[in-house]
Amino acid sequence: MEFNNLIYQKQGEIAVLSINRPKALNALNEELLQELNIAIDKICVDKEINVLILTGEGKSFVAGADITQMQKKTSDEARNFAELGMKVFRKIELMDTPVIAAVNGFALGGGCELALACDIRLASSKAKFGQPEVGLGITPGFGGTQRLPRIIGEAKAKELIFTGSMVDAETAKNIGLVNNVFEPDTLLDEAFKLAKKIAANGSLSVKYSKAAINKGLQMDLDSAMELEKDLFALCFASEQQKEGMAAFVEKRKPNFK
Ligand code: CAA
Structure with missing residues:
Protein backbone atom coordinates (compact mmCIF):
# COMPACT_ATOMS: atom_id res chain seq x y z
CA MET A 1 0.00 0.00 0.00
CA GLU A 2 1.45 3.37 -1.07
CA PHE A 3 0.33 6.62 0.56
CA ASN A 4 1.44 10.26 0.74
CA ASN A 5 0.99 10.49 4.51
CA LEU A 6 1.23 6.94 5.83
CA ILE A 7 3.85 4.21 5.91
CA TYR A 8 2.45 0.69 5.86
CA GLN A 9 4.45 -2.39 6.76
CA LYS A 10 3.42 -5.96 7.36
CA GLN A 11 5.50 -8.45 9.32
CA GLY A 12 3.67 -11.76 9.29
CA GLU A 13 0.51 -11.40 11.34
CA ILE A 14 1.40 -7.90 12.53
CA ALA A 15 0.74 -4.73 10.53
CA VAL A 16 2.31 -1.37 11.36
CA LEU A 17 0.75 1.86 10.16
CA SER A 18 2.83 4.95 10.79
CA ILE A 19 1.43 8.46 10.36
CA ASN A 20 3.98 10.17 8.13
CA ARG A 21 3.62 13.95 7.97
CA PRO A 22 6.42 14.84 10.35
CA LYS A 23 6.93 18.43 9.10
CA ALA A 24 3.48 19.26 10.52
CA LEU A 25 3.96 16.92 13.52
CA ASN A 26 1.63 14.44 11.78
CA ALA A 27 -1.37 16.81 12.02
CA LEU A 28 -4.45 15.21 10.51
CA ASN A 29 -5.65 16.91 7.33
CA GLU A 30 -8.43 15.60 5.08
CA GLU A 31 -6.07 13.80 2.71
CA LEU A 32 -4.42 11.99 5.63
CA LEU A 33 -7.77 10.99 7.12
CA GLN A 34 -8.95 9.68 3.72
CA GLU A 35 -5.75 7.66 3.38
CA LEU A 36 -6.18 6.29 6.91
CA ASN A 37 -9.72 5.27 5.98
CA ILE A 38 -8.48 3.38 2.90
CA ALA A 39 -5.62 1.73 4.82
CA ILE A 40 -7.95 0.53 7.59
CA ASP A 41 -10.39 -0.87 5.00
CA LYS A 42 -7.55 -2.84 3.39
CA ILE A 43 -6.25 -4.09 6.74
CA CYS A 44 -9.77 -5.19 7.72
CA VAL A 45 -10.03 -7.51 4.72
CA ASP A 46 -6.50 -8.94 5.06
CA LYS A 47 -7.14 -12.22 6.86
CA GLU A 48 -3.41 -12.69 7.62
CA ILE A 49 -3.31 -9.72 9.99
CA ASN A 50 -4.04 -10.40 13.63
CA VAL A 51 -2.75 -7.21 15.29
CA LEU A 52 -2.31 -3.62 14.06
CA ILE A 53 0.20 -1.19 15.58
CA LEU A 54 -0.43 2.52 14.97
CA THR A 55 2.45 4.94 15.49
CA GLY A 56 3.88 8.21 14.15
CA GLU A 57 7.06 9.29 12.31
CA GLY A 58 9.36 11.81 13.98
CA LYS A 59 8.81 13.46 17.36
CA SER A 60 5.02 13.35 17.27
CA PHE A 61 2.35 10.67 17.29
CA VAL A 62 -0.25 13.15 16.02
CA ALA A 63 -0.35 16.82 17.15
CA GLY A 64 -4.07 17.10 16.40
CA ALA A 65 -6.30 17.94 13.50
CA ASP A 66 -4.65 20.33 11.02
CA ILE A 67 -5.29 23.80 12.40
CA THR A 68 -4.27 25.60 9.20
CA GLN A 69 -6.82 23.53 7.25
CA MET A 70 -9.54 24.10 9.88
CA GLN A 71 -8.94 27.84 10.29
CA LYS A 72 -11.27 29.03 7.52
CA LYS A 73 -13.92 26.35 7.79
CA THR A 74 -17.61 27.23 8.07
CA SER A 75 -19.78 25.36 10.58
CA ASP A 76 -21.01 23.03 7.84
CA GLU A 77 -17.48 22.30 6.66
CA ALA A 78 -16.38 21.73 10.27
CA ARG A 79 -19.25 19.29 10.78
CA ASN A 80 -18.16 17.33 7.66
CA PHE A 81 -14.56 17.31 8.90
CA ALA A 82 -15.64 16.00 12.32
CA GLU A 83 -17.78 13.38 10.60
CA LEU A 84 -14.81 12.17 8.55
CA GLY A 85 -12.50 11.92 11.58
CA MET A 86 -15.19 10.24 13.67
CA LYS A 87 -15.97 7.73 10.91
CA VAL A 88 -12.34 6.66 10.56
CA PHE A 89 -11.70 6.46 14.32
CA ARG A 90 -14.91 4.47 14.87
CA LYS A 91 -13.79 2.06 12.15
CA ILE A 92 -10.50 1.58 14.01
CA GLU A 93 -12.37 1.02 17.27
CA LEU A 94 -14.77 -1.51 15.76
CA MET A 95 -12.38 -3.43 13.48
CA ASP A 96 -12.05 -7.11 14.44
CA THR A 97 -8.29 -6.89 14.84
CA PRO A 98 -6.87 -5.50 18.09
CA VAL A 99 -5.10 -2.15 17.62
CA ILE A 100 -2.13 -1.02 19.73
CA ALA A 101 -1.25 2.69 19.71
CA ALA A 102 2.52 3.10 20.13
CA VAL A 103 2.46 6.77 21.13
CA ASN A 104 5.94 8.02 20.30
CA GLY A 105 5.46 11.74 21.03
CA PHE A 106 2.74 14.40 21.04
CA ALA A 107 -0.79 12.96 21.14
CA LEU A 108 -2.82 16.16 21.23
CA GLY A 109 -6.39 16.92 20.21
CA GLY A 110 -7.23 14.59 17.31
CA GLY A 111 -4.01 12.69 18.12
CA CYS A 112 -5.15 11.90 21.65
CA GLU A 113 -8.55 11.01 20.17
CA LEU A 114 -6.90 8.63 17.69
CA ALA A 115 -5.02 6.91 20.54
CA LEU A 116 -8.28 6.68 22.51
CA ALA A 117 -9.94 4.82 19.62
CA CYS A 118 -7.23 2.12 19.83
CA ASP A 119 -7.59 -0.87 22.14
CA ILE A 120 -4.29 -0.54 24.02
CA ARG A 121 -2.04 2.50 24.39
CA LEU A 122 1.71 2.18 24.99
CA ALA A 123 3.67 5.42 25.35
CA SER A 124 7.24 6.58 24.99
CA SER A 125 8.47 8.35 28.13
CA LYS A 126 8.65 11.46 25.89
CA ALA A 127 4.97 11.31 24.89
CA LYS A 128 2.61 14.12 25.85
CA PHE A 129 -1.17 13.84 25.91
CA GLY A 130 -3.86 16.50 25.94
CA GLN A 131 -7.02 17.96 24.45
CA PRO A 132 -5.95 21.59 23.84
CA GLU A 133 -9.00 22.47 21.70
CA VAL A 134 -10.57 24.97 24.13
CA GLY A 135 -7.43 27.10 23.72
CA LEU A 136 -8.31 27.33 20.00
CA GLY A 137 -11.92 28.27 20.70
CA ILE A 138 -13.32 24.85 19.74
CA THR A 139 -14.34 21.59 21.42
CA PRO A 140 -12.69 18.24 20.70
CA GLY A 141 -14.23 17.01 17.44
CA PHE A 142 -13.09 13.43 16.81
CA GLY A 143 -14.75 11.80 19.84
CA GLY A 144 -12.63 13.16 22.70
CA THR A 145 -15.52 14.38 24.85
CA GLN A 146 -16.99 10.86 24.71
CA ARG A 147 -14.07 8.44 24.79
CA LEU A 148 -11.86 10.29 27.28
CA PRO A 149 -14.41 10.22 30.16
CA ARG A 150 -15.24 6.59 29.35
CA ILE A 151 -11.56 5.67 29.65
CA ILE A 152 -10.20 7.88 32.46
CA GLY A 153 -13.44 8.89 34.23
CA GLU A 154 -15.55 12.02 34.04
CA ALA A 155 -13.72 14.22 36.57
CA LYS A 156 -10.22 13.75 35.11
CA ALA A 157 -11.54 14.07 31.55
CA LYS A 158 -13.28 17.33 32.40
CA GLU A 159 -10.10 18.66 34.00
CA LEU A 160 -8.02 17.80 30.93
CA ILE A 161 -10.56 19.12 28.43
CA PHE A 162 -11.54 22.32 30.33
CA THR A 163 -7.91 23.31 31.02
CA GLY A 164 -6.44 22.11 27.71
CA SER A 165 -3.37 21.02 29.73
CA MET A 166 -0.84 18.50 28.50
CA VAL A 167 0.16 15.58 30.70
CA ASP A 168 3.36 13.56 30.44
CA ALA A 169 3.45 9.80 29.85
CA GLU A 170 3.82 8.83 33.53
CA THR A 171 0.83 10.98 34.49
CA ALA A 172 -1.10 9.49 31.56
CA LYS A 173 -0.32 6.03 32.97
CA ASN A 174 -1.37 7.04 36.49
CA ILE A 175 -4.77 8.24 35.28
CA GLY A 176 -5.36 5.12 33.15
CA LEU A 177 -4.92 6.84 29.80
CA VAL A 178 -2.03 4.57 28.79
CA ASN A 179 -1.33 0.95 29.67
CA ASN A 180 2.43 1.27 29.93
CA VAL A 181 5.40 3.61 29.40
CA PHE A 182 8.73 2.66 27.79
CA GLU A 183 11.99 4.36 26.85
CA PRO A 184 11.63 5.95 23.38
CA ASP A 185 14.04 3.56 21.62
CA THR A 186 12.31 0.46 23.00
CA LEU A 187 8.69 1.54 22.37
CA LEU A 188 8.20 -0.19 19.02
CA ASP A 189 9.95 -3.38 20.18
CA GLU A 190 7.65 -3.46 23.20
CA ALA A 191 4.62 -2.89 20.96
CA PHE A 192 5.79 -5.82 18.80
CA LYS A 193 6.30 -8.01 21.88
CA LEU A 194 2.77 -7.29 22.99
CA ALA A 195 1.40 -7.78 19.47
CA LYS A 196 3.16 -11.17 19.18
CA LYS A 197 1.79 -12.25 22.56
CA ILE A 198 -1.73 -11.40 21.39
CA ALA A 199 -1.19 -13.02 17.97
CA ALA A 200 0.00 -16.28 19.57
CA ASN A 201 -3.51 -16.84 20.94
CA GLY A 202 -6.58 -18.02 19.08
N1 CAA B 1 -2.03 21.63 12.81
C1 CAA B 1 -1.29 22.14 11.85
N2 CAA B 1 0.06 22.28 11.97
C2 CAA B 1 0.63 21.88 13.12
C3 CAA B 1 -0.12 21.32 14.17
C4 CAA B 1 -1.52 21.18 13.98
N3 CAA B 1 -2.32 20.61 14.90
N4 CAA B 1 0.72 21.04 15.19
C5 CAA B 1 1.94 21.39 14.79
N5 CAA B 1 1.91 21.90 13.53
C6 CAA B 1 3.00 22.42 12.73
C7 CAA B 1 3.45 23.79 13.22
O1 CAA B 1 2.60 24.80 12.72
C8 CAA B 1 4.85 23.85 12.68
O2 CAA B 1 4.79 24.15 11.31
P1 CAA B 1 5.87 25.18 10.65
O3 CAA B 1 7.19 24.51 10.83
O4 CAA B 1 5.42 25.27 9.22
O5 CAA B 1 5.74 26.46 11.43
C9 CAA B 1 5.34 22.40 12.80
O6 CAA B 1 4.17 21.62 12.91
C10 CAA B 1 6.18 22.17 14.03
O7 CAA B 1 5.45 22.61 15.15
P2 CAA B 1 6.03 23.61 16.25
O8 CAA B 1 7.09 24.50 15.67
O9 CAA B 1 4.87 24.27 16.92
O10 CAA B 1 6.74 22.55 17.23
P3 CAA B 1 7.01 22.71 18.78
O11 CAA B 1 7.85 21.54 19.16
O12 CAA B 1 7.48 24.07 19.11
O13 CAA B 1 5.56 22.57 19.48
C11 CAA B 1 3.42 21.51 19.84
C12 CAA B 1 4.89 21.33 19.43
C13 CAA B 1 3.33 21.87 21.33
C14 CAA B 1 2.75 20.17 19.61
C15 CAA B 1 2.75 22.63 18.98
O14 CAA B 1 3.04 22.37 17.60
C16 CAA B 1 1.26 22.71 19.12
O15 CAA B 1 0.78 23.24 20.11
N6 CAA B 1 0.50 22.18 18.12
C17 CAA B 1 -0.94 22.26 18.10
C18 CAA B 1 -1.56 21.28 19.07
C19 CAA B 1 -3.06 21.43 19.08
O16 CAA B 1 -3.60 22.45 19.45
N7 CAA B 1 -3.78 20.33 18.68
C20 CAA B 1 -5.22 20.33 18.64
C21 CAA B 1 -5.71 20.66 17.27
S1 CAA B 1 -7.45 20.89 17.20
C22 CAA B 1 -8.10 19.33 17.07
O17 CAA B 1 -7.40 18.33 17.08
C23 CAA B 1 -9.59 19.27 16.95
C24 CAA B 1 -10.21 17.94 16.99
O18 CAA B 1 -10.43 17.35 18.02
C25 CAA B 1 -10.64 17.32 15.77
Whole structure:
Protein backbone atom coordinates (compact mmCIF):
# COMPACT_ATOMS: atom_id res chain seq x y z
CA MET A 1 0.00 0.00 0.00
CA GLU A 2 1.45 3.37 -1.07
CA PHE A 3 0.33 6.62 0.56
CA ASN A 4 1.44 10.26 0.74
CA ASN A 5 0.99 10.49 4.51
CA LEU A 6 1.23 6.94 5.83
CA ILE A 7 3.85 4.21 5.91
CA TYR A 8 2.45 0.69 5.86
CA GLN A 9 4.45 -2.39 6.76
CA LYS A 10 3.42 -5.96 7.36
CA GLN A 11 5.50 -8.45 9.32
CA GLY A 12 3.67 -11.76 9.29
CA GLU A 13 0.51 -11.40 11.34
CA ILE A 14 1.40 -7.90 12.53
CA ALA A 15 0.74 -4.73 10.53
CA VAL A 16 2.31 -1.37 11.36
CA LEU A 17 0.75 1.86 10.16
CA SER A 18 2.83 4.95 10.79
CA ILE A 19 1.43 8.46 10.36
CA ASN A 20 3.98 10.17 8.13
CA ARG A 21 3.62 13.95 7.97
CA PRO A 22 6.42 14.84 10.35
CA LYS A 23 6.93 18.43 9.10
CA ALA A 24 3.48 19.26 10.52
CA LEU A 25 3.96 16.92 13.52
CA ASN A 26 1.63 14.44 11.78
CA ALA A 27 -1.37 16.81 12.02
CA LEU A 28 -4.45 15.21 10.51
CA ASN A 29 -5.65 16.91 7.33
CA GLU A 30 -8.43 15.60 5.08
CA GLU A 31 -6.07 13.80 2.71
CA LEU A 32 -4.42 11.99 5.63
CA LEU A 33 -7.77 10.99 7.12
CA GLN A 34 -8.95 9.68 3.72
CA GLU A 35 -5.75 7.66 3.38
CA LEU A 36 -6.18 6.29 6.91
CA ASN A 37 -9.72 5.27 5.98
CA ILE A 38 -8.48 3.38 2.90
CA ALA A 39 -5.62 1.73 4.82
CA ILE A 40 -7.95 0.53 7.59
CA ASP A 41 -10.39 -0.87 5.00
CA LYS A 42 -7.55 -2.84 3.39
CA ILE A 43 -6.25 -4.09 6.74
CA CYS A 44 -9.77 -5.19 7.72
CA VAL A 45 -10.03 -7.51 4.72
CA ASP A 46 -6.50 -8.94 5.06
CA LYS A 47 -7.14 -12.22 6.86
CA GLU A 48 -3.41 -12.69 7.62
CA ILE A 49 -3.31 -9.72 9.99
CA ASN A 50 -4.04 -10.40 13.63
CA VAL A 51 -2.75 -7.21 15.29
CA LEU A 52 -2.31 -3.62 14.06
CA ILE A 53 0.20 -1.19 15.58
CA LEU A 54 -0.43 2.52 14.97
CA THR A 55 2.45 4.94 15.49
CA GLY A 56 3.88 8.21 14.15
CA GLU A 57 7.06 9.29 12.31
CA GLY A 58 9.36 11.81 13.98
CA LYS A 59 8.81 13.46 17.36
CA SER A 60 5.02 13.35 17.27
CA PHE A 61 2.35 10.67 17.29
CA VAL A 62 -0.25 13.15 16.02
CA ALA A 63 -0.35 16.82 17.15
CA GLY A 64 -4.07 17.10 16.40
CA ALA A 65 -6.30 17.94 13.50
CA ASP A 66 -4.65 20.33 11.02
CA ILE A 67 -5.29 23.80 12.40
CA THR A 68 -4.27 25.60 9.20
CA GLN A 69 -6.82 23.53 7.25
CA MET A 70 -9.54 24.10 9.88
CA GLN A 71 -8.94 27.84 10.29
CA LYS A 72 -11.27 29.03 7.52
CA LYS A 73 -13.92 26.35 7.79
CA THR A 74 -17.61 27.23 8.07
CA SER A 75 -19.78 25.36 10.58
CA ASP A 76 -21.01 23.03 7.84
CA GLU A 77 -17.48 22.30 6.66
CA ALA A 78 -16.38 21.73 10.27
CA ARG A 79 -19.25 19.29 10.78
CA ASN A 80 -18.16 17.33 7.66
CA PHE A 81 -14.56 17.31 8.90
CA ALA A 82 -15.64 16.00 12.32
CA GLU A 83 -17.78 13.38 10.60
CA LEU A 84 -14.81 12.17 8.55
CA GLY A 85 -12.50 11.92 11.58
CA MET A 86 -15.19 10.24 13.67
CA LYS A 87 -15.97 7.73 10.91
CA VAL A 88 -12.34 6.66 10.56
CA PHE A 89 -11.70 6.46 14.32
CA ARG A 90 -14.91 4.47 14.87
CA LYS A 91 -13.79 2.06 12.15
CA ILE A 92 -10.50 1.58 14.01
CA GLU A 93 -12.37 1.02 17.27
CA LEU A 94 -14.77 -1.51 15.76
CA MET A 95 -12.38 -3.43 13.48
CA ASP A 96 -12.05 -7.11 14.44
CA THR A 97 -8.29 -6.89 14.84
CA PRO A 98 -6.87 -5.50 18.09
CA VAL A 99 -5.10 -2.15 17.62
CA ILE A 100 -2.13 -1.02 19.73
CA ALA A 101 -1.25 2.69 19.71
CA ALA A 102 2.52 3.10 20.13
CA VAL A 103 2.46 6.77 21.13
CA ASN A 104 5.94 8.02 20.30
CA GLY A 105 5.46 11.74 21.03
CA PHE A 106 2.74 14.40 21.04
CA ALA A 107 -0.79 12.96 21.14
CA LEU A 108 -2.82 16.16 21.23
CA GLY A 109 -6.39 16.92 20.21
CA GLY A 110 -7.23 14.59 17.31
CA GLY A 111 -4.01 12.69 18.12
CA CYS A 112 -5.15 11.90 21.65
CA GLU A 113 -8.55 11.01 20.17
CA LEU A 114 -6.90 8.63 17.69
CA ALA A 115 -5.02 6.91 20.54
CA LEU A 116 -8.28 6.68 22.51
CA ALA A 117 -9.94 4.82 19.62
CA CYS A 118 -7.23 2.12 19.83
CA ASP A 119 -7.59 -0.87 22.14
CA ILE A 120 -4.29 -0.54 24.02
CA ARG A 121 -2.04 2.50 24.39
CA LEU A 122 1.71 2.18 24.99
CA ALA A 123 3.67 5.42 25.35
CA SER A 124 7.24 6.58 24.99
CA SER A 125 8.47 8.35 28.13
CA LYS A 126 8.65 11.46 25.89
CA ALA A 127 4.97 11.31 24.89
CA LYS A 128 2.61 14.12 25.85
CA PHE A 129 -1.17 13.84 25.91
CA GLY A 130 -3.86 16.50 25.94
CA GLN A 131 -7.02 17.96 24.45
CA PRO A 132 -5.95 21.59 23.84
CA GLU A 133 -9.00 22.47 21.70
CA VAL A 134 -10.57 24.97 24.13
CA GLY A 135 -7.43 27.10 23.72
CA LEU A 136 -8.31 27.33 20.00
CA GLY A 137 -11.92 28.27 20.70
CA ILE A 138 -13.32 24.85 19.74
CA THR A 139 -14.34 21.59 21.42
CA PRO A 140 -12.69 18.24 20.70
CA GLY A 141 -14.23 17.01 17.44
CA PHE A 142 -13.09 13.43 16.81
CA GLY A 143 -14.75 11.80 19.84
CA GLY A 144 -12.63 13.16 22.70
CA THR A 145 -15.52 14.38 24.85
CA GLN A 146 -16.99 10.86 24.71
CA ARG A 147 -14.07 8.44 24.79
CA LEU A 148 -11.86 10.29 27.28
CA PRO A 149 -14.41 10.22 30.16
CA ARG A 150 -15.24 6.59 29.35
CA ILE A 151 -11.56 5.67 29.65
CA ILE A 152 -10.20 7.88 32.46
CA GLY A 153 -13.44 8.89 34.23
CA GLU A 154 -15.55 12.02 34.04
CA ALA A 155 -13.72 14.22 36.57
CA LYS A 156 -10.22 13.75 35.11
CA ALA A 157 -11.54 14.07 31.55
CA LYS A 158 -13.28 17.33 32.40
CA GLU A 159 -10.10 18.66 34.00
CA LEU A 160 -8.02 17.80 30.93
CA ILE A 161 -10.56 19.12 28.43
CA PHE A 162 -11.54 22.32 30.33
CA THR A 163 -7.91 23.31 31.02
CA GLY A 164 -6.44 22.11 27.71
CA SER A 165 -3.37 21.02 29.73
CA MET A 166 -0.84 18.50 28.50
CA VAL A 167 0.16 15.58 30.70
CA ASP A 168 3.36 13.56 30.44
CA ALA A 169 3.45 9.80 29.85
CA GLU A 170 3.82 8.83 33.53
CA THR A 171 0.83 10.98 34.49
CA ALA A 172 -1.10 9.49 31.56
CA LYS A 173 -0.32 6.03 32.97
CA ASN A 174 -1.37 7.04 36.49
CA ILE A 175 -4.77 8.24 35.28
CA GLY A 176 -5.36 5.12 33.15
CA LEU A 177 -4.92 6.84 29.80
CA VAL A 178 -2.03 4.57 28.79
CA ASN A 179 -1.33 0.95 29.67
CA ASN A 180 2.43 1.27 29.93
CA VAL A 181 5.40 3.61 29.40
CA PHE A 182 8.73 2.66 27.79
CA GLU A 183 11.99 4.36 26.85
CA PRO A 184 11.63 5.95 23.38
CA ASP A 185 14.04 3.56 21.62
CA THR A 186 12.31 0.46 23.00
CA LEU A 187 8.69 1.54 22.37
CA LEU A 188 8.20 -0.19 19.02
CA ASP A 189 9.95 -3.38 20.18
CA GLU A 190 7.65 -3.46 23.20
CA ALA A 191 4.62 -2.89 20.96
CA PHE A 192 5.79 -5.82 18.80
CA LYS A 193 6.30 -8.01 21.88
CA LEU A 194 2.77 -7.29 22.99
CA ALA A 195 1.40 -7.78 19.47
CA LYS A 196 3.16 -11.17 19.18
CA LYS A 197 1.79 -12.25 22.56
CA ILE A 198 -1.73 -11.40 21.39
CA ALA A 199 -1.19 -13.02 17.97
CA ALA A 200 0.00 -16.28 19.57
CA ASN A 201 -3.51 -16.84 20.94
CA GLY A 202 -6.58 -18.02 19.08
CA SER A 203 -7.20 -15.12 16.69
CA LEU A 204 -10.96 -15.74 16.63
CA SER A 205 -11.23 -15.71 20.40
CA VAL A 206 -9.24 -12.46 20.59
CA LYS A 207 -11.52 -10.88 17.97
CA TYR A 208 -14.67 -12.12 19.70
CA SER A 209 -13.33 -10.83 23.04
CA LYS A 210 -12.77 -7.38 21.49
CA ALA A 211 -16.31 -7.38 20.08
CA ALA A 212 -17.77 -8.55 23.40
CA ILE A 213 -16.00 -5.79 25.34
CA ASN A 214 -16.66 -2.97 22.84
CA LYS A 215 -20.26 -3.83 22.08
CA GLY A 216 -21.08 -5.02 25.60
CA LEU A 217 -19.97 -1.72 27.14
CA GLN A 218 -22.70 0.02 25.11
CA MET A 219 -25.41 -2.36 26.44
CA ASP A 220 -27.16 -3.06 29.71
CA LEU A 221 -25.43 -5.84 31.66
CA ASP A 222 -28.00 -8.57 30.92
CA SER A 223 -27.88 -7.95 27.14
CA ALA A 224 -24.09 -7.83 27.28
CA MET A 225 -24.04 -11.22 29.07
CA GLU A 226 -26.22 -12.62 26.27
CA LEU A 227 -23.70 -11.32 23.75
CA GLU A 228 -20.84 -12.94 25.67
CA LYS A 229 -22.76 -16.22 25.81
CA ASP A 230 -23.34 -16.17 22.03
CA LEU A 231 -19.69 -15.45 21.27
CA PHE A 232 -18.51 -18.07 23.79
CA ALA A 233 -20.76 -20.62 22.09
CA LEU A 234 -19.53 -19.58 18.64
CA CYS A 235 -15.94 -20.37 19.69
CA PHE A 236 -16.95 -24.02 20.08
CA ALA A 237 -17.78 -24.17 16.38
CA SER A 238 -14.17 -23.24 15.54
CA GLU A 239 -11.06 -25.30 14.85
CA GLN A 240 -9.18 -23.00 17.20
CA GLN A 241 -11.20 -24.15 20.22
CA LYS A 242 -10.53 -27.77 19.28
CA GLU A 243 -6.81 -27.13 18.88
CA GLY A 244 -6.53 -24.97 22.03
CA MET A 245 -8.18 -27.52 24.28
CA ALA A 246 -6.51 -30.54 22.65
CA ALA A 247 -3.13 -28.87 23.19
CA PHE A 248 -3.93 -28.35 26.87
CA VAL A 249 -4.98 -31.97 27.35
CA GLU A 250 -1.94 -33.26 25.40
CA LYS A 251 0.37 -30.95 27.41
CA ARG A 252 1.75 -29.14 24.33
CA LYS A 253 1.61 -25.63 22.89
CA PRO A 254 -1.38 -24.94 20.66
CA ASN A 255 -0.78 -24.45 16.96
CA PHE A 256 -3.56 -22.07 15.95
CA LYS A 257 -4.22 -21.69 12.24
N1 CAA B 1 -2.03 21.63 12.81
C1 CAA B 1 -1.29 22.14 11.85
N2 CAA B 1 0.06 22.28 11.97
C2 CAA B 1 0.63 21.88 13.12
C3 CAA B 1 -0.12 21.32 14.17
C4 CAA B 1 -1.52 21.18 13.98
N3 CAA B 1 -2.32 20.61 14.90
N4 CAA B 1 0.72 21.04 15.19
C5 CAA B 1 1.94 21.39 14.79
N5 CAA B 1 1.91 21.90 13.53
C6 CAA B 1 3.00 22.42 12.73
C7 CAA B 1 3.45 23.79 13.22
O1 CAA B 1 2.60 24.80 12.72
C8 CAA B 1 4.85 23.85 12.68
O2 CAA B 1 4.79 24.15 11.31
P1 CAA B 1 5.87 25.18 10.65
O3 CAA B 1 7.19 24.51 10.83
O4 CAA B 1 5.42 25.27 9.22
O5 CAA B 1 5.74 26.46 11.43
C9 CAA B 1 5.34 22.40 12.80
O6 CAA B 1 4.17 21.62 12.91
C10 CAA B 1 6.18 22.17 14.03
O7 CAA B 1 5.45 22.61 15.15
P2 CAA B 1 6.03 23.61 16.25
O8 CAA B 1 7.09 24.50 15.67
O9 CAA B 1 4.87 24.27 16.92
O10 CAA B 1 6.74 22.55 17.23
P3 CAA B 1 7.01 22.71 18.78
O11 CAA B 1 7.85 21.54 19.16
O12 CAA B 1 7.48 24.07 19.11
O13 CAA B 1 5.56 22.57 19.48
C11 CAA B 1 3.42 21.51 19.84
C12 CAA B 1 4.89 21.33 19.43
C13 CAA B 1 3.33 21.87 21.33
C14 CAA B 1 2.75 20.17 19.61
C15 CAA B 1 2.75 22.63 18.98
O14 CAA B 1 3.04 22.37 17.60
C16 CAA B 1 1.26 22.71 19.12
O15 CAA B 1 0.78 23.24 20.11
N6 CAA B 1 0.50 22.18 18.12
C17 CAA B 1 -0.94 22.26 18.10
C18 CAA B 1 -1.56 21.28 19.07
C19 CAA B 1 -3.06 21.43 19.08
O16 CAA B 1 -3.60 22.45 19.45
N7 CAA B 1 -3.78 20.33 18.68
C20 CAA B 1 -5.22 20.33 18.64
C21 CAA B 1 -5.71 20.66 17.27
S1 CAA B 1 -7.45 20.89 17.20
C22 CAA B 1 -8.10 19.33 17.07
O17 CAA B 1 -7.40 18.33 17.08
C23 CAA B 1 -9.59 19.27 16.95
C24 CAA B 1 -10.21 17.94 16.99
O18 CAA B 1 -10.43 17.35 18.02
C25 CAA B 1 -10.64 17.32 15.77
